[in-house]
Amino acid sequence: MPLGSHEAHELNELLLSCTNSIQCMALFLNQARDPELKNMIARHYAVHVQDYNMKVEFANSAYSPDTLNVPNLQMNAGMPAPAPGYTPMQPQVQLQQLDDRSIATSYLLTLKRAGREYAWSAFECSTPQLRSFLEDAFRMCSHQSFEVWDYMARKGQYPVVMASSQAVNAMQQIYQPVPEHNPAHLYGTM
Numbered sequence: 001m002p003l004g005s006h007e008a009h010e011l012n013e014l015l016l017s018c019t020n021s022i023q024c025m026a027l028f029l030n031q032a033r034d035p036e037l038k039n040m041i042a043r044h045y046a047v048h049v050q051d052y053n054m055k056v057e058f059a060n061s062a063y064s065p066d067t068l069n070v071p072n073l074q075m076n077a078g079m080p081a082p083a084p085g086y087t088p089m090q091p092q093v094q095l096q097q098l099d100d101r102s103i104a105t106s107y108l109l110t111l112k113r114a115g116r117e118y119a120w121s122a123f124e125c126s127t128p129q130l131r132s133f134l135e136d137a138f139r140m141c142s143h144q145s146f147e148v149w150d151y152m153a154r155k156g157q158y159p160v161v162m163a164s165s166q167a168v169n170a171m172q173q174i175y176q177p178v179p180e181h182n183p184a185h186l187y188g189t190m
Helices: 005-031 035-061 100-123 128-154 165-174
Strands: none
Touching (some): 005 035, 005 128, 035 128, 100 128
């Protein structure tokens, strides 16, 4: 079954984006100094190459025999503790090499953007296998971006600010649960 014109257009944009992501990741691997950051990007790299190759298969035959290897989501029980202080940052207008914070920031923003693109493309997709792949690719970006965010938060590179008790209390007062009854019982049908 051939792809619809909108699916082909979306796939082309996703291939361009993925080409950019892989090239940036290769650069990041060469420039990262922190072993934890470098290892994280190296672990993620293979899935991005698989993701790209699967998109090429879809572009060539509207089909891929593979299933994307979505990494498990590694979440701790709670949010990382707020850092005792944050290192100020400012865009550099002349540089020869990225520092680890710039690499992590760029990679995080790339994953977030790609995730939004995958989600939007999935909503517009009518080819079942391609839609399933796009949903998996969104989950890949979601899981990986959380890992990068967690790394940055622990390093004091991304602010962690807890909601005020006033904000939480206001929500708790406003929103109440809906009883989960069978809708047929609510309207007297069955």
